[in-house]
Each structure stands twice: as C-alpha cells, then as structure tokens.
Amino acid sequence: MGKVIVVTSGKGGVGKTTSTAALGAALAQGGAKVVVVDFDVGLRNLDLVMGAERRVVYDLVNVIQGDAKLTQALIRDKRLQTLYLLPASQTRDKDNLTAEGVEKVITALRKNFDWVICDSPAGIERGATLAMRHADVAIVVTNPEVSSVRDSDRIIGLLDSKTLKAERGEQMEKHLLLTRYDANRAERGDMLKVDDVLEILSIPLLGIIPESMDVLRASNVGAPVTLSDDRSPPALAYFDAARRLNGETIPVAVPGEKRGFFGKFFGRKAA
Amino acid sequence: MPRTSFEAKNGCDTSRRHRPGHQINQLLTILGLHRNNRKLTKMTNVLTQARPIRLKGRSFLALVLTPELPFEDWVVRLDDLAARSAGFFLRRPIVLDVEGLAIDRTQLREMVEMLASRNVRIMGIEGARPSWLDSAMPPALTDGRPASDIEPPAAKADPAPPEDETADEAVPAPIEHATHAVRAAPSLMVTQPVRSGQSIIFPEGDVTIVGSVASGSEVVAGGSIHVYGTLRGRALAGTMGNAEARIFCRKLEAELIAIDGFYKTAEDMEPALRGRAVQIWLEGDKIVTGTLG
Numbered sequence: 100m101g102k103v104i105v106v107t108s109g110k111g112g113v114g115k116t117t118s119t120a121a122l123g124a125a126l127a128q129g130g131a132k133v134v135v136v137d138f139d140v141g142l143r144n145l146d147l148v149m150g151a152e153r154r155v156v157y158d159l160v161n162v163i164q165g166d167a168k169l170t171q172a173l174i175r176d177k178r179l180q181t182l183y184l185l186p187a188s189q190t191r192d193k194d195n196l197t198a199e200g201v202e203k204v205i206t207a208l209r210k211n212f213d214w215v216i217c218d219s220p221a222g223i224e225r226g227a228t229l230a231m232r233h234a235d236v237a238i239v240v241t242n243p244e245v246s247s248v249r250d251s252d253r254i255i256g257l258l259d260s261k262t263l264k265a266e267r268g269e270q271m272e273k274h275l276l277l278t279r280y281d282a283n284r285a286e287r288g289d290m291l292k293v294d295d296v297l298e299i300l301s302i303p304l305l306g307i308i309p310e311s312m313d314v315l316r317a318s319n320v321g322a323p324v325t326l327s328d329d330r331s332p333p334a335l336a337y338f339d340a341a342r343r344l345n346g347e348t349i350p351v352a353v354p355g356e357k358r359g360f361f362g363k364f365f366g367r368k369a370a
Numbered sequence: 371m372p373r374t375s376f377e378a379k380n381g382c383d384t385s386r387r388h389r390p391g392h393q394i395n396q397l398l399t400i401l402g403l404h405r406n407n408r409k410l411t412k413m414t415n416v417l418t419q420a421r422p423i424r425l426k427g428r429s430f431l432a433l434v435l436t437p438e439l440p441f442e443d444w445v446v447r448l449d450d451l452a453a454r455s456a457g458f459f460l461r462r463p464i465v466l467d468v469e470g471l472a473i474d475r476t477q478l479r480e481m482v483e484m485l486a487s488r489n490v491r492i493m494g495i496e497g498a499r500p501s502w503l504d505s506a507m508p509p510a511l512t513d514g515r516p517a518s519d520i521e522p523p524a525a526k527a528d529p530a531p532p533e534d535e536t537a538d539e540a541v542p543a544p545i546e547h548a549t550h551a552v553r554a555a556p557s558l559m560v561t562q563p564v565r566s567g568q569s570i571i572f573p574e575g576d577v578t579i580v581g582s583v584a585s586g587s588e589v590v591a592g593g594s595i596h597v598y599g600t601l602r603g604r605a606l607a608g609t610m611g612n613a614e615a616r617i618f619c620r621k622l623e624a625e626l627i628a629i630d631g632f633y634k635t636a637e638d639m640e641p642a643l644r645g646r647a648v649q650i651w652l653e654g655d656k657i658v659t660g661t662l663g
Contacts, residue, residue, distance in 0.1 A: 223567075249585050252566035253567045253586065255565050256566060259565070298600075299602075
C-alpha cells in the first residue's frame with residue numbers, strides 16, 4: 100500500500116510542479132515505484148517538466164470518465180524505470196473532476212505504487228481540494244515572502260478541514276518546503292528569514308531549496324532537476340528532502356551559510 | 371408632456387405635476403431622477419467625517435405562541451388564557467411560530483389581525499415564507515434558540531382545564547421563573563493555531579487560544595480574548611454589548627482589534643506596542659492599550 104503525498108501551496112508559481120517532479124525522480128532513483136499525478140486540469144505543466152509532452156494520449160479526466168483504463172493513461176519515464184506520470188487534460192477544466200472518480204483513481208494507484216505524488220493546482224477551489232482530499236502527507240511549498248506565507252497558512256487551514264484525514268479526526272502529516280531561497284536577499288531583509296517563516300507557519304521543515312538557474316534549464320530541457328543536473332545545489336537539496344520523506348533525520352542546511360557553524364544546524368525543525 | 375427643456379432632453383417621467391412656484395425644487399428633483407435611473411431620490415448631504423454607527427448585539431427572551439389549526443378554536447383557548455391573566459399580553463412582545471402550519475398568506479394576515487384586535491402585539495414571525503411578509507406584516511425571525519418553557523401563573527378560583535395547556539403554547543408567567551439557576555460563564559479553548567481564513571466565533575463568552583492567530587483570520591467573542599501567542603489577525607471582543615471585555619496577547623501584530631463595537635486598525639495602534647505583550651480594554655469610548663509585564 101503506497102503513501103499519497105500532495106504538493107500544494109495556495110499561491111501559484113512557487114515551485115509545486117518543479118518540486119513534484121524533482122522529488123518523484125529522487126524517490127524513484129532510490130528504487131521506489133513512484134507515480135506523479137497532475138491535478139491542474141486545463142493548465143497542465145507536469146508533462147512538460149517531465150519531458151513527456153509528446154507522448155500524452157490519455158489523461159486523468161479520460162480515466163475518471165471511463166474513456167480509458169488507468170494503464171493506458173500512465174506514461175513511463177524513459178530514464179527511470181520505476182517513475183510514471185499521469186497527466187492532466189489540457190482541453191477540459193476542473194469541473195470535469197469528480198470526487199468519486201478521483202477516489203477510484205487514487206485507490207487504484209495506491210495499490211500499485213509506493214509513492215503517489217499529487218501536483219495540486221494553485222488556489223483553494225475544487226482542483227486543490229480534490230488533490231489534497233486523499234493525501235496521507237502534505238508538502239506545503241512556500242517562498243520566503245509575505246504573500247506566499249499567508250497563502251500557505253490558508254492552505255494549511257484547509258488541509259486541517261477539507262481532507263479525508265481531517266474528517267476522520269486524524270492529523271495530516273504536514274511538511275514545509277521552502278523554495279527559491281536566496282541567502283543574500285534574506286540577509287538584506289528583502290526576503291523573510293527561515294525562522295520567521297517557521298514561526299508563522301509552525302510546521303516541520305522538509306528542506307530549503309535555493310534559487311537557481313538550474314531549475315529553469317531543467318524544465319526547458321524537459322527533465323526534473325534531480326535527473327538533469329544531480330550535482331546542482333537545488334538537486335542536492337531535493338535529494339535530502341526525499342531522504343527525509345523516507346524517514347531519515349538529516350540536519351537542514353540553510354543555503355549560502357558557511358558550514359562549520361554548528362549552532363546554525365540546530366533548531367531548524369518544527370516550531 | 372415635458373415642462374422644461376431639461377426634462378425634454380432627459381426623458382424624465384413627468385407624471386407628477388409640480389406647482390409653478392416650486393420651479394427650483396423641480397430642477398433639484400430632476401437631477402436626482404437623472405442620476406439614479408429615474409427613481410426619485412432626495413439629495414442629502416453626506417457627512418464626510420461621520421462617527422461610525424455602532425451596531426450592538428443583545429439577546430432578549432421572547433414568548434413564542436404556536437397556533438394550531440383550526441385557528442378559531444385555538445383563539446378561543448387563547449382568550450380563555452388572557453381572561454385569567456388580564457393585561458399580560460398587553461406589555462409583552464410576542465413571536466408567532468407558524469412553522470409547518472398549512473396556511474397561506476391571507477390566513478397568516480388574518481391571524482395577525484385577529485391577534486392584534488385582542489391586543490396581542492406580534493413582534494416577529496417564525497417559520498413563514500419570506501414572500502408572505504411584506505412591510506405591513508411583522509418581520510421574519512430565524513435562528514431562535516429554545517429556552518425553557520414558561521409555566522402559567524397559578525390559576526384563579528376556577529381550576530383551569532390543564533389539558534388545554536400544551537407544551538407548545540407559551541403561557542404567561544412571572545418573570546422570576548424565566549431566569550433559572552446561575553450558569554457559569556462558558557468559555558472556548560482553542561489549542562491549535564488559528565490559520566489564515568479561519569473564523570472563531572463564540573458569542574457566549576471568552577475565547578482562549580493557545581497558539582497564534584494568523585494574518586487573515588479572525589476571533590469574535592462575546593467576552594474577552596486571550597491569545598497565548600502572536601495575534602496577527604483580527605480580534606473582536608465584547609460583541610454582545612460587553613464593554614468590560616479585554617483582549618490579551620503575547621505579541622501584538624494585529625490587523626484590527628475591537629471591543630464592544632469600538633475598533634482600531636493596525637494603522638492607528640501605537641508603533642511602540644507592536645511586537646509586545648499587551649492588554650487592550652475600553653475606557654468610555656476609547657480603546658486603551660497597555661503592556662503586560
């Protein structure tokens with residue numbers, strides 16, 4: 100039985116799709132069977148970032164409406180044998196997603212994969228709430244700036260109310276992934292510091308991904324950043340995050356800070 | 371037929387005939403007509419520096435009459451009751467509950483009129499279709515919370531037929547019976563942070579939050595608000611008319627605070643207090659803040 104992760108944020112453009120692809124590839128490189136599911140119906144991007152845009156035949160909406168079987172819609176990655184993609188539709192929109200249909204798809208995927216990573220669309224409406232509904236683990240992607248933090252707070256509130264776990268009275272495991280972190284701007288005060296973000300959001304930190312041109316290059320080439328350039332700083336940070344998802348405890352290193360100041364490695368976890 | 375060239379140009383409805391001596395009034399009225407879709411409006415001065423109108427909440431205990439069909443028979447029983455305690459209905463505002471009754475608009479109107487002729491003043495109607503309640507009828511009431519039934523006063527010489535007093539009919543009683551045992555003031559305890567977009571609404575008493583209140587969320591309490599964390603959102607205390615309510619927090623970063631209708635936005639709070647542990651209370655109609663410890 101696999102674990103379902105939802106990668107969500109509230110705010111758009113913070114790095115959900117990038118992180119979904121990077122984490123999926125990182126987990127698959129560790130040997131697990133992973134499927135990444137694009138829930139952004141009508142504005143799909145996960146297939147571009149995965150480099151599979153020319154092989155899409157059937158999509159999530161086709162499967163929900165019964166036009167295709169799940170196995171026909173899943174696209175296997177050319178580079179990693181255990182990584183699959185379930186793309187979204189580009190021609191339809193979120194109204195075509197039904198709660199029962201999504202439930203059937205997720206249940207079927209859970210049976211066959213170790214990790215089901217759902218790439219949520221931005222916003223708090225139907226697409227986002229359906230993506231988070233069946234999740235066991237939530238990764239809240241946030242940029243260290245005020246509007247992203249407030250929107251992430253809103254989405255955390257929704258994770259605690261609009262998911263199956265919340266309705267059953269259980270606590271959803273939530274992790275914070277801080278993306279596009281620029282150490283220089285944080286020093287100058289243009290960006291929020293890590294501690295400020297943690298204090299406001301109060302959920303455990305999964306990792307800090309530094310701002311980098313490698314991410315843009317990777318998506319242009321059509322590969323997750325952990326596949327295209329696995330020695331780059333963001334890729335290394337994503338690999339660490341994947342290891343933490345697997346249960347390892349690794350101290351979080353704030354990008355740009357000098358190593359060797361042991362004091363800075365403490366107190367990075369939950370507020 | 372247009373009377374002035376202005377009217378002619380703007381095609382106003384001139385079925386009202388103005389007296390010749392009121393030419394100026396007519397022009398002013400026409401200006402109103404022109405700007406507002408031909409509906410007659412009065413040009414009033416808008417107070418630019420208005421004191422905001424305070425809307426207070428207050429709860430009253432109402433007596434609810436639940437009529438039964440056939441209405442004439444029920445009215446006879448009501449008369450009987452009124453005869454035994456003369457003048458009771460005169461001083462009380464009564465609410466009429468017609469939920470589930472198979473009546474129509476005309477019958478409802480007749481009911482209200484029949485009761486009015488008996489000096490039973492209906493102040494509101496529960497359970498009626500909104501379309502039946504025009505301006506001539508009492509207003510609609512919703513969301514009533516049940517209170518204890520009100521017992522009838524001890525009957526006079528004749529033993530009043532008890533089988534007539536159904537539980538549904540609210541019967542007159544001395545007021546002392548209505549206020550029963552003293553209840554401890556309720557309070558709400560919230561042990562998780564209040565996330566952006568969430569509203570905590572508790573008109574019955576105090577609210578205590580062990581955690582922070584995020585920007586974009588609100589806490590609305592009838593009593594005081596205690597935040598053991600950072601208050602970043604809105605806090606509205608004393609909303610049921612309680613001017614004694616206070617707001618306490620470990621760190622003040624609030625967007626808006628209000629006590630009993632008087633409010634202050636972040637703009638107007640003293641900058642020296644931001645980020646400090648404060649308590650906020652009301653002195654007269656001014657909001658006063660002070661640091662805690």
